Amino acid sequence: MIELHRVSKVYEVGPVKVPALTDVSFRVAKGEFVVLTGPSGAGKTTLLRLLYREEVPTEGEVEVLGSALSTLTRSEVSALRRSIGVVFQDARLLPGRTVYENIAFVLRVTGTPRREITARAFEALRAVGLSARAQAYPGQLSQGEAQRAALARAIARRQALLIADEPTGNLDEAMAAEVLGVIRDIWAGGTTVVLATHQSRLAAGMRRRTLVLEAGRLVKDEG
Amino acid sequence: MLAFLLGEALRDLRRAGRVAVSAIVLIMLSLVALGGFWLLSFNLGRAVADWRERVRIIVYLRREPPPGEVAPLVQRVTALPDVASARYVSKAEALASLKRVLGKDAAVADQLPANPLPATIEVTPSAAGATPEGARALITRLGTLPEVEEVAGGVEWIERLADWQRLLAVIGLGLGAALALAAMLTVTTSTTLVLHQRREETEIMRLVGAPEAAVRLPLLLQGMIQGLVGAALALLALLAVHRLTAPRLEPLLTLTLGLPRLAFLTPLSVLVLLASGAGLGAVGGWLARGKGGLA
Numbered sequence: 001m002i003e004l005h006r007v008s009k010v011y012e013v014g015p016v017k018v019p020a021l022t023d024v025s026f027r028v029a030k031g032e033f034v035v036l037t038g039p040s041g042a043g044k045t046t047l048l049r050l051l052y053r054e055e056v057p058t059e060g061e062v063e064v065l066g067s068a069l070s071t072l073t074r075s076e077v078s079a080l081r082r083s084i085g086v087v088f089q090d091a092r093l094l095p096g097r098t099v100y101e102n103i104a105f106v107l108r109v110t111g112t113p114r115r116e117i118t119a120r121a122f123e124a125l126r127a128v129g130l131s132a133r134a135q136a137y138p139g140q141l142s143q144g145e146a147q148r149a150a151l152a153r154a155i156a157r158r159q160a161l162l163i164a165d166e167p168t169g170n171l172d173e174a175m176a177a178e179v180l181g182v183i184r185d186i187w188a189g190g191t192t193v194v195l196a197t198h199q200s201r202l203a204a205g206m207r208r209r210t211l212v213l214e215a216g217r218l219v220k221d222e223g
Numbered sequence: 224m225l226a227f228l229l230g231e232a233l234r235d236l237r238r239a240g241r242v243a244v245s246a247i248v249l250i251m252l253s254l255v256a257l258g259g260f261w262l263l264s265f266n267l268g269r270a271v272a273d274w275r276e277r278v279r280i281i282v283y284l285r286r287e288p289p290p291g292e293v294a295p296l297v298q299r300v301t302a303l304p305d306v307a308s309a310r311y312v313s314k315a316e317a318l319a320s321l322k323r324v325l326g327k328d329a330a331v332a333d334q335l336p337a338n339p340l341p342a343t344i345e346v347t348p349s350a351a352g353a354t355p356e357g358a359r360a361l362i363t364r365l366g367t368l369p370e371v372e373e374v375a376g377g378v379e380w381i382e383r384l385a386d387w388q389r390l391l392a393v394i395g396l397g398l399g400a401a402l403a404l405a406a407m408l409t410v411t412t413s414t415t416l417v418l419h420q421r422r423e424e425t426e427i428m429r430l431v432g433a434p435e436a437a438v439r440l441p442l443l444l445q446g447m448i449q450g451l452v453g454a455a456l457a458l459l460a461l462l463a464v465h466r467l468t469a470p471r472l473e474p475l476l477t478l479t480l481g482l483p484r485l486a487f488l489t490p491l492s493v494l495v496l497l498a499s500g501a502g503l504g505a506v507g508g509w510l511a512r513g514k515g516g517l518a
Binding site: 052054074075077078079080081082083084086092094095105106108109110111157 | 227423424426427428429430431432433434435437438
């Protein structure tokens with residue numbers, strides 16, 4: 001499902017070179033739930049961005065869903081992303097559209113047949129327990145609800161892989177547990193999940209395979 | 224998908240608000256200028272073409288040739304360079320023609336002791352002979368024939384008319400182009416504004432793997448819609464001005480240019496103007512794509 005071979009990433013800020021990842025290798029099998037953890041600035045977000053080809057590695061190779069990402073054309077990158085759901089710390093919902101419209105918008109622009117959109121959107125909303133808030137605007141949602149709406153948007157296309165970048169970072173404990181519960185349900189439905197969090201207590205509580213990053217290096221792979 | 228993209232483009236237009244309206248107005252003004260001068264040039268062109276077809280050089284003969292000499296003389300004239308055709312007009316035919324022109328006063332011609340009109344040959348020059356230089360050369364050649372008393376005719380004034388027509392077309396194109404540039408830049412501004420407003424949407428679209436067409440087409444469509452609306456308004460304005468002024472101008476034009484009717488633009492010209500508007504808008508939208516950092 002995911003394979004990283006000796007991946008390094010260096011950002012160049014003018015003449016200064018800032019290493020974000022150094023010589024990282026690991027594999028994730030289909031159906032796994034992997035927690036990526038480490039302190040802020042450890043390289044978690046960079047690693048996730050490499051998985052959906054928002055970044056390209058300076059060295060090494062990233063393979064996702066059977067594709068070596070360095071060789072993909074622009075349209076192939078788009079096709080890859082249609083198979084991946086991504087959730088961020090800030091839900092990034094479009095403020096001028098309702099929860100339902102946010103999901104329908106993504107389905108429309110990725111070519112879902114019109115007749116299937118409503119059914120798929122409500123199926124996703126049911127999965128995250130948000131059917132009753134379909135007509136609410138993002139500004140009317142709690143942070144937990146907004147994050148669940150973002151999850152619904154990410155899974156509405158029934159992707160094989162869900163990447164979640166600090167999805168509980170802005171949430172209190174109760175809301176975080178609620179969102180993690182939803183992600184667990186999504187994983188139980190057969191979706192491979194890679195979740196990044198800097199909250200080590202939360203990572204430990206997940207009792208899943210955990211990859212620990214420190215200063216851009218993979219220092220632990222356990223569970 | 225197209226309906227969705229069109230819907231997004233219309234949504235973007237509403238977001239652009241006044242800037243989009245300014246772009247439409249500027250496109251309308253540029254096409255009104257272009258179309259207006261085109262209309263004038265087109266009608267002047269019709270007059271020029273009409274007058275070119277009517278160009279005749281009249282060869283006055285010293286004496287009326289005997290019937291047996293008419294055909295060889297006409298043949299000799301026709302054989303000259305830059306002559307399309309030649310027709311012999313006898314003294315009697317000329318008088319009959321004069322009587323037709325005089326109408327109810329034709330009896331005046333009957334009072335004449337003898338037919339004073341000379342026999343003539345009406346020469347229709349070829350296209351090369353209908354230019355000022357060609358006509359002058361042809362008149363000189365015709366004047367060297369021994370049977371010829373005098374040669375009358377000229378095309379300079381038609382050429383002056385044609386020069387005016389070309390000048391109008393150039394002014395129209397120049398003014399239209401300057402306004403079109405302004406319109407294009409306004410479309411670019413309005414589209415860039417929308418791009419900034421919808422940056423979040425664009426980012427989400429890219430992240431979820433929307434095809435490039437889904438990201439870029441609404442921008443092009445938005446520009447095209449502005450262009451088409453501007454062009455349609457320009458055509459309506461031109462049509463209204465034409466309807467209002469044509470009946471007042473036509474008597475004057477008939478008298479001065481021999482043009483009985485002030486024609487409106489042909490269907491092809493209308494299509495060209497609409498396409499120009501859509502093209503202007505599309506280019507503006509496309510330029511915004513680069514400015515907005517989408518590329």
